[in-house]
Amino acid sequence: MIALLKLFLIFFRIGLFSFGGGYAMLPLIYQSIQEFNLMDEEEFSNLVALSQVTPGPIAINAATYVGFQYAGIAGATVATIGVVAPSFILALLVLHFFVRFQESRGLQSVLGGIRPATIGLIGSAAVFLGQQGFWLDQQISWPAIALAGIATLMYGRFKINPILLTLAAGAAGAFLIR
């Protein structure tokens, strides 16, 4: 029971402070996982990889995954509700005010500080994933780095669908990365 309450609060906090989309949430989720010893680094990077190829927002996938690892189906349910709850409460209670104050310069200035910070957060997610994805058994994986290079070009330059790229990288990785 205490474990479930803890999970709920952890993910409630993540939901409450996540701005700037899925990738920007990753450091928040990862730091919470470390703080409360919920899973190790490799496991967390597996979670990120899986959430790239499953439907739905990363935040939901992460909550379900961590919750399940920690306390089974009940944990998955509680963590998922926890991460959505702040959105739900805010959207229902303050939406009215929010629509009115959205244009207010005070609020916009706060968001004006938060938005560039999310770039830093997303960057830290890239560093973390690079540490996991470019190394295998303590050795640098050149095929993985090559895949990342090709994908950067394909997505950045030729706007190839990212999901397609991810699936292709999974297929290529299965045979090339040892």
Add this chain to the structure above:
Amino acid sequence: MKELFQLFISFGKVGTFVLGGGYAMLPMIRHEVLVARKWIKEQELLDLVAVSQALPGAFAVNLAIIIGKRRAGFPGALAATLGMVLPAFFSILLLMALLRTVRDNIYVVGALTGIKAVSVALILVTIFQLAQTLRLKVFGWVIALLSFGLIVFLKFNAILVLVGSGAAGFLLYFWTGRKERGDR
């Protein structure tokens, strides 16, 4: 009741068929609520998108909650949210169960490593695009680089970094605003 069911189905479709989440979901949400159902108008959707971006939490879930509420109050918000969340919930549980049986298989490890590596590429491109969209000025770059350094090198708490950045944004506005108004 019928309306609630329709909300659940419409957002359920988006939750099921868009892999990855986030802004990738916007075109399909638009199709569901604006073309297929005519629940809201284009301008209204733009406003709601802006609110969903400003609120914390997953963007697509925020949008589902707000549109659901517009259509059918609290039960509507609940129905739309469940539609959006349940496919993600069950698909990850299914994949986890599958992965447990094969997790040491070299092909699976290779595939996961490949996906992680490409995710780094996707994230880097996202950062580049985001920096362009936000048209960062000096203040923005300082905040972005500072946040990155504090989290990566000094292991700062990401929530504190966000709160601090928001405060810095407000202080900047306060100071420049005072200058413009000619106070003191």
